[in-house]
Amino acid sequence: MGIIQRFWRHYCARHLRSYLLGFAFLAATTLLTVGIPVFVEWAVDAMEARAADEAIGWAIAILVAGLAIMVVRTLSRILFFNPGRVVEYQLKSDLFEHLTTMPRRYFDRMRPGEIISRGTNDASSVRALVGFGSLQIFNVVLTLIFTVGQMLISDALLTLLCILPLGVAAWILNLAIRRMFILIRRSQQQIATLSDRILETYNGVTVLNAFNAMPGATERFDRANEDLLASAMGLVTIQSWLLPIVTVVGSVCLVIVLYAGGTMVVDHGLSKGELAAFTIYIRNVAGALLGLGWMLNAVQRGWISLGRMYEVIDAETGRPPCDAPLPERAGAGYALRVRDLTFRHPEGDPSAPGGSQTAARPALEDVSFDIASGEVVGVFGLTGSGKSTLLDLVARVYDPPPGTIEVAGVPLESIDIRAWWGSLAYVPQDAFLFSQSLRDNIALAAPAGERDDERVAAAATDAALTDDLAALSHGLDTVVGERGITLSGGQRQRSALARAFYRRFEVLLLDDVLSAVDHATERRLIDAIYRRAAGATALVVSHRISVLRRAHRILVLDRGRLVASGTHEELLARGVEPYCRVHKLQQARDRDRAAATTPPLTEREPTVG
Amino acid sequence: MADVKPPEPREPADKPGDWALIKRVWPYIQQDRGWLWVVLLMTPLGVLAGVVQPVLLKAGIDDHIAVGDIAGLTGVALAFLGVVLAGWLTGSLGFYALQRMSLRGLARLRAAIFAHVTEQGARFFDRRTTGSLMTRTVNDTEAVYESLVRGAGQLLTDLLTIVGMLVAMFALEWRLTLVAFAFSPIIWVTVGWFRRRLRPLSLAIRQTLSRLNGFFAEQIYGMSLVQLYGAQEKSRAKFDDMSRAYMVAYHRSNWLDAGLYAVMDGMSALAVGAVVWFTAIQFTDPEPSITIGLLVAFVDYLGRIFVPIREFAGRIAALQQSSAALERIFGLMDANDKVTPGSIDPESVHGAVRFDGVSFAYAADRPEVLHDVSFAVRPGEVVALVGATGSGKTTIGKLLTRMYDGYSGSITVDDHELRDLRLETVRDRITVVHQDVYLFDGTVAENIHLWKRDLTPEALRRAVELSRAASFIDEQPAGLEWRLTERGANLSTGQRQLLAIARAMARDASIVILDEATASVDSETEKLIDEAVAELFKQRTVLVIAHRLSTIQKADRIVVLHQGGVVEHGSHEELMALGGRYRLLVETGFEL
Incomplete structure (x- = not known):
């Protein structure tokens, strides 16, 4: 089924009655609009015949028509515009609903900006198509039929003389508008480039100044600024010389009416009333053609936008059917079995950590390990070692290759994905908070209206948020994010952790959640994490040895490969690098931190060495 | 170091007068002052061409068609054609000159903001977010341009058109002019009523839309979390609520918007009716004091004058918006935390x-x-x-x-x-x-x-x-x-x-x-x-x-x-x- 048919059937067909009624009112509006010049004609002819009373009658008819137009035009516009809004609303809802089912890979490939543009700008273009666009189509068609029909009845030759130049003008206008939209799109891209340049410069202002590089940066800015100016000038040229074309040609037609029509009046082929009426007809036709130019573009863009929206609505998840139920729990949490796991982020995917580097080598290569149910396993590795990718795969944020991960003996890819997600508590590295209250952020997993405030409070306490909450203006009800208070990195991390604590989970996945918390808080949080992890299987990624050393076992990743596995003591005893080196550095730092909080140097001296 | 910035300093709050604003804008357009002369010369000429056309229409009908003088009619028609073309040339040239001047001025202004910001010392940036500086440099200059294109630039043309046509109409036949605008006070009140109700609604619509778009974008960025925490239904419901609120707000404003448009549209019809009626009454007299040509000229004037009148309020609003944006920009330009430059330039530095x-x-x-x-x-x-x-x-x-x-x-x-x-x-x-x-x-x-x-x-x-x-x-x-x-x-x-x-x-x-x-x-x-x-x-x-x-x-x-x-x-x-x-x-x- 074609897009047009689907669009009509799903979204527009139900508004048929509104459209039909709107069409009737529109026809009435157009008839009345055409009626006015006709009444003027009859009134003028009556004046010429010195039938003043009749002329007064036609004048009153014009007044009545004017009043009637106010009513029917209002109705026709409402009946056409309102369905457009409903269609936009439903289309957006469907688009959003579909997006909530799409895998992360889709968002990476499409880029968030592009998806957002389809849900906002494209939706508006479609609305313009079904609202303003459809009204204008009928308006233009009806006006042309009625007006030109009436003109033809008066005089065919004069009509032709006027319509031909107006038609050419409308065609030129249409070309000009098309060119304008190309330039508008170009200048929008140029504004984006210019913004990037400015942002980059402002963010790097100290660097650029320190290196005396501002002249170079300014040149880059100037180039972008001038490019934008050039497109804008192109736009202005069209706007000033070509957009008035229909109006100008309309005035030329007035000259034609005056000269050709006037000659006919002298030869008694045309009445003075008809001549007067023609001056109004031309204005009406010119107005309709002016609308036509804009309408054609609105329609064209609307169709393109509709196609772009359907592209998202029709996008496949790319996941094979997965409907196996969650396996039975055996004790605490699930056993995980990872075999020969190799994973490569798609080539050229800029969102993949490591970017083009990982395109050269897999993010994970031949990783195999087993985790018993209820085991708490630490994961250690330097930046780019594949720690986050491992968690993303276990959580099925990205789909692991089939057969590489098993949950309690069941292949992960066959398990119903929502059920699997329902058994997880995953805190990704980037502590993302939504701009709503902290309470709602923590209770993200709660169905609407079923938030358990006691659980929220308990989760916040365990995540060591108590002191921060006291400092916030509205405690847990403080709205975070753009318009609310911006939290510090550590506060964000702990809020994200509280969000996981709110859940009942079988598997806990923590990605470097303690990187921005201070020393004292860290100890409390480690306690809470291990307490909460009891009764579940857990994978805890961290740079900090202090977090990892309490795990039952630690996996050491290096450039995508699993290089060692063992307890903290075992790893130290075996001298596993880079684990040991980092351990030494962090120990020294922790000692120094402790020293910084102790009394002044002179008094401490005896105890040092 | 603390990652929380202290509150942004409020840039000077005292509002400069319009004259002061023009004086500050002047340096940026000064280089193009030749084009300013083009604007000041061409715009009135373009308007004049429009004002003259109905007069020619009247002359053609009353002085030549009525007496069967084809040769005279040809002359008027040729003159008319000349006026139309001259009007196009002068009007378009004036508009082009104005836009060119504004665009180049804005590009210079943007470069000046950029230079001003990048010359500042680190203290300046300690007290401001990059976001607010970006807004001044990009969004506010764009806002000035948008409002210029949308209306402020047309203000002069519209004002001259309205005044010019009213003067011409009064000069031709003052009684008919009064009759034509007899309904104006009622319409004025009605339009005011509509606009007063529309203003808060359109503000509400803009706010619901930006909330909706903000929510949508945020959900796209956080979609993985929504899925992992099973919040799909919750977020769909919220999106639906916001989207519906936007639709409902629009439905309400549609009534007013459609009404306003229709009243404006009907108003010109009423004016035409009134003019025809008054003329018809004159024809009860065997020697009517109003000619058919004059009537046609008036109907033509009415067809031309209502668009500028309809757009006038919008153009004033656009002008206010652009001056608000300019005030914010100049507020930033007044803030200064530069490092004082020295002047000694030794040939070489040894490094002590x-x-x-x-x-x-x-x-x-x-x-x-x-x-x-x-x-x-x-x-x-x-x-x-x-x-x-x-x-x-x-x-x-x-x-x-x-x-x-x-x-x-x-x-x-x-x-x-x-x-x-x-x-x-x-x-x-x-x-x-x-x-x-x-x-x-x-x-x-x-x-x-x-x-x-x-x-x-x-x-x-x-x-x-x-x-x-x-x-x-x-x-x-x-x-x-x-x-x-x-x-x-x-x-x-x-x-x-x-x-x-x-x-x-x-x-x-x-x-x-x-x-x-x-x-x-x-x-x-x-x-x-x-x-x-x-x-x-x-x-x-x-x-x-x-x-x-x-x-x-x-x-x-x-x-x-x-x-x-x-x-x-x-x-x-x-x-x-x-x-x-x-x-x-x-x-x-x-x-x-």
Whole structure:
């Protein structure tokens, strides 16, 4: 089924009655609009015949028509515009609903900006198509039929003389508008480039100044600024010389009416009333053609936008059917079995950590390990070692290759994905908070209206948020994010952790959640994490040895490969690098931190060495 | 350092008058004042052409058609055609000139904002977010342009049109003019009623839309979390609610909007009706005082005058918007935190640095981070600055590169007071290796030379090799032309550090400040960094903000800072023997 048919059937067909009624009112509006010049004609002819009373009658008819137009035009516009809004609303809802089912890979490939543009700008273009666009189509068609029909009845030759130049003008206008939209799109891209340049410069202002590089940066800015100016000038040229074309040609037609029509009046082929009426007809036709130019573009863009929206609505998840139920729990949490796991982020995917580097080598290569149910396993590795990718795969944020991960003996890819997600508590590295209250952020997993405030409070306490909450203006009800208070990195991390604590989970996945918390808080949080992890299987990624050393076992990743596995003591005893080196550095730092909080140097001296 | 910025300073709140605003805008359009004359000359001519046309229509009908004078009619028609074409030329030229002038002026204004911001010292940026500066530079200038295009630019034309046509109509037949506008007061009141109700509604619509779009964008960015936490239904319901609120708000405004449009549309019909009616009454008289030509001319005027009247209020609003945006822009331009430039430009800098009783605070209301700091560095010497976080060692680097002004005491470079030296000289002769290198969207080469034209390819190559950055750059097929994406997301921490060193080596600086990185890197890269640092130490004065013992031991001398003051200085061995703060730091690992 074609897009047009689907669009009509799903979204527009139900508004048929509104459209039909709107069409009737529109026809009435157009008839009345055409009626006015006709009444003027009859009134003028009556004046010429010195039938003043009749002329007064036609004048009153014009007044009545004017009043009637106010009513029917209002109705026709409402009946056409309102369905457009409903269609936009439903289309957006469907688009959003579909997006909530799409895998992360889709968002990476499409880029968030592009998806957002389809849900906002494209939706508006479609609305313009079904609202303003459809009204204008009928308006233009009806006006042309009625007006030109009436003109033809008066005089065919004069009509032709006027319509031909107006038609050419409308065609030129249409070309000009098309060119304008190309330039508008170009200048929008140029504004984006210019913004990037400015942002980059402002963010790097100290660097650029320190290196005396501002002249170079300014040149880059100037180039972008001038490019934008050039497109804008192109736009202005069209706007000033070509957009008035229909109006100008309309005035030329007035000259034609005056000269050709006037000659006919002298030869008694045309009445003075008809001549007067023609001056109004031309204005009406010119107005309709002016609308036509804009309408054609609105329609064209609307169709393109509709196609772009359907592209998202029709996008496949790319996941094979997965409907196996969650396996039975055996004790605490699930056993995980990872075999020969190799994973490569798609080539050229800029969102993949490591970017083009990982395109050269897999993010994970031949990783195999087993985790018993209820085991708490630490994961250690330097930046780019594949720690986050491992968690993303276990959580099925990205789909692991089939057969590489098993949950309690069941292949992960066959398990119903929502059920699997329902058994997880995953805190990704980037502590993302939504701009709503902290309470709602923590209770993200709660169905609407079923938030358990006691659980929220308990989760916040365990995540060591108590002191921060006291400092916030509205405690847990403080709205975070753009318009609310911006939290510090550590506060964000702990809020994200509280969000996981709110859940009942079988598997806990923590990605470097303690990187921005201070020393004292860290100890409390480690306690809470291990307490909460009891009764579940857990994978805890961290740079900090202090977090990892309490795990039952630690996996050491290096450039995508699993290089060692063992307890903290075992790893130290075996001298596993880079684990040991980092351990030494962090120990020294922790000692120094402790020293910084102790009394002044002179008094401490005896105890040092 | 705290990652929370203090509240943004409110830029001067007193509203400048319109005249003051024009005076401030003038310098940006002054260069195009020739075009201003074009605007002032052509716009009235274009309007005049429109005002004259109905008069010609009347003349043609009454003076020639009515008496069968075809030759005369031809003359009028030709004149008419001339007026139409002249109107197009003059009107379009006037409009073009105005737009051209405004666009070029705005481009200049944008460049001026950019220059103003980028000339500021670090203090300026401490008090403002990049977001607000971006808004001034991009969004506000765009807002000025948008409102100019949407209306402010047309204001003059519209005003002249309305006034010109009213004058012409009164001159032709004042009674008919009064009759034509008899309904105006009622309509005026009605339109006012509509507009008053529409204004809050359209504000509400804009707000619901921006909330909806904001929510949508946020959900897209956080979709993984929504899915992982099973919040799909909740977020769909919320989206649906917001989307519906937007639709409902629009439905309400549709009524008013449609009504307003229809009333305006009907109003011109009513005016035509009134004019025809009054003319018809005259025809009860055997010698009617109004001719058919005059009637046609009036109907034509009515067809022309209502569009500018309808748009007038909108254009005034657009003008107000653009002046509000301009006020915000000039508010920013009035704020100033520049570093005072000096004028001394010595031929060469040998690299002697001396701090003498230097004290400094980041702001008047903040505690001093340096007090009475004194030390001297000889040309070619490598001095390590050592101390815990907050000891002031980073601040010393910031003062020396003149990011901040306003220190007391004296800092000299080759016996010249630092603040008396030309800013460009300071920045050319003193360079920095930043701990976290800030990368720009561009090639590796661009990120090293930073668009400095006087850097030869050979010098660039040398910097890349000496800094050992060649180790990973040469692995890339594109080499130095390798494009860095997303601010260098495709580089590892170690590679970024090597790039930072290459950037400094590409300058012909005699003094280098090395802000040593703390992030851990793999052992091979660490070896490369050590080699690069050793290269850097050759033949230059180097101040190292040090974190690693291996680097510190390579220094000729060590200055130990504690809580903003120098507590010890000497060689590694001397200081270890002293058994003070330095020894404590060494024994606890420097990992700060």
